[in-house]
Amino acid sequence: MAYSVHGPKAVSGGAGARLRRGEAFYLVEIVRGMAITMRHLLYNMFHSSTMPTLEYPDERPEHGPWLRGRHRLMKREDGSPRCVACQMCATICPADCISILAQDDDRPDVEKSPESFEINLLRCVYCGMCVEACPCDAIRMDTGIFELAADSREAFIVDREFLLNNTTDGVNR
Numbered sequence: 112m113a114y115s116v117h118g119p120k121a122v123s124g125g126a127g128a129r130l131r132r133g134e135a136f137y138l139v140e141i142v143r144g145m146a147i148t149m150r151h152l153l154y155n156m157f158h159s160s161t162m163p164t165l166e167y168p169d170e171r172p173e174h175g176p177w178l179r180g181r182h183r184l185m186k187r188e189d190g191s192p193r194c195v196a197c198q199m200c201a202t203i204c205p206a207d208c209i210s211i212l213a214q215d216d217d218r219p220d221v222e223k224s225p226e227s228f229e230i231n232l233l234r235c236v237y238c239g240m241c242v243e244a245c246p247c248d249a250i251r252m253d254t255g256i257f258e259l260a261a262d263s264r265e266a267f268i269v270d271r272e273f274l275l276n277n278t279t280d281g282v283n284r
């Protein structure tokens with residue numbers, strides 16, 4: 112007596128015999144799959160230099176200029192922000208993650224400047240719309256920085272000084 116999905120039945124022939132052949136075929140496929148896995152495993156162990164993977168973070172990927180990395184604020188020649196606090200970037204941002212506090216500026220050719228400028232990187236979706244909307248090329252996403260790691264939520268809210276001092280070498284400082 113044997114058991115099938117329909118209950119106990121004899122498997123001396125017919126459907127029972129076909130089931131056993133199917134099971135045997137399935138086992139062969141498992142063994143064949145394991146052999147392929149082991150072949151790749153052993154090959155990769157001894158040919159690691161040909162693998163399309165990187166020893167990150169010791170090896171770092173090269174990105175094209177189209178990568179939208181962490182933002183930076185551009186500076187004028189005197190080191191002050193090029194931003195005129197027009198709020199265009201904050202207005203267009205779909206994630207509502209830019210906060211700007213404007214202040215009157217004493218310089219004759221600058222009406223306003225940002226007293227504070229914050230971006231909440233946890234909310235940002237890296238769409239680049241803030242860069243597109245800026246009328247004076249004051250914000251860019253060309254730092255090459257794609258790594259975001261911190262041990263508190265507050266650390267992801269980057270301020271004006273942080274953004275002014277981001278560089279384009281892709282190094283997360």
Ligand code: SF4
Nearest residue numbers: 204235236238239241
């Ligand atoms: S990249 Fe997009 S989501 Fe991020 S701050 Fe700019 S507009 Fe907002």
Ligand code: SF4
Nearest residue numbers: 194195197198200245
């Ligand atoms: S759009 Fe440009 S100039 Fe206007 S607030 Fe944003 S960064 Fe500053």
